Amino acid sequence: ILNVEQSPQSLHVQEGDSTNFTCSFPSSNFYALHWYRWETAKSPEALFVMTLNGDEKKKGRISATLNTKEGYSYLYIKGSQPEDSATYLCASLIIQGAQKLVFGQGTRLTINP
Amino acid sequence: DSGVTQTPKHLITATGQRVTLRCSPRSGDLSVYWYQQSLDQGLQFLIQYYNGEERAKGNILERFSAQQFPDLHSELNLSSLELGDSALYFCASSADPGLAGARYNEQFFGPGTRLTVL
Numbered sequence: 326i327l328n329v330e331q332s333p334q335s336l337h338v339q340e341g342d343s344t345n346f347t348c349s350f351p352s353s354n355f356y357a358l359h360w361y362r363w364e365t366a367k368s369p370e371a372l373f374v375m376t377l378n379g380d381e382k383k384k385g386r387i388s389a390t391l392n393t394k395e396g397y398s399y400l401y402i403k404g405s406q407p408e409d410s411a412t413y414l415c416a417s418l419i420i421q422g423a424q425k426l427v428f429g430q431g432t433r434l435t436i437n438p
Numbered sequence: 439d440s441g442v443t444q445t446p447k448h449l450i451t452a453t454g455q456r457v458t459l460r461c462s463p464r465s466g467d468l469s470v471y472w473y474q475q476s477l478d479q480g481l482q483f484l485i486q487y488y489n490g491e492e493r494a495k496g497n498i499l500e501r502f503s504a505q506q507f508p509d510l511h512s513e514l515n516l517s518s519l520e521l522g523d524s525a526l527y528f529c530a531s532s533a534d535p536g537l538a539g540a541r542y543n544e545q546f547f548g549p550g551t552r553l554t555v556l
Binding site for chain 2: 361367368371374418421422424425427429430
């Protein structure tokens with residue numbers, strides 16, 4: 326069974342502060358790691374797809390790093406804004422006959438104004 | 439807007455009933471995935487179709503079935519519904535992994551169907 330773990334489960338951050346959270350995944354048979362952003366009442370939206378050890382991706386104030394050897398990825402948000410409030414999901418792409426995304430439970434981020 | 443559409447948005451039904459959820463993928467996407475998100479659970483993969491054929495199966499109950507039609511839209515059928523089937527059901531689509539830029543299965547999610555079983 327492939328377990329993708331995210332921590333913390335929820336996080337409250339003051340507007341303007343920076344924050345980060347973790348996604349852990351089995352490092353064996355790694356293929357790719359996805360991050361999605363899921364706002365309330367909307368659908369999950371892809372942020373990053375990461376494949377190489379040491380990868381770092383950035384989109385505005387959000388960035389992510391990847392360590393495939395130890396099986397973790399960090400998502401960073403710099404200078405949090407209220408619109409960053411969402412659940413952030415990571416998913417490990419595995420190959421079991423076909424490609425499958427195995428999702429973590431998510432980190433629910435709330436930015437307090 | 440991801441380009442993936444799902445209907446209906448909300449569905450309320452009774453235990454023992456049968457419902458059909460519908461999904462239209464993004465234009466050109468051949469793969470359709472169904473996920474279930476229950477309270478306090480992460481997104482659980484149910485099933486994938488690729489160009490009309492079942493490609494992968496996840497934790498899908500025997501009471502649930504799906505199909506993908508020649509026009510690539512997909513339907514998820516849930517029968518003998520139980521209270522525990524109440525959840526948000528998402529459909530996602532992805533481009534052919536053989537296409538440049540689509541190799542790592544980036545998925546585009548629809549708005550979901552919220553199913554309530556009373």
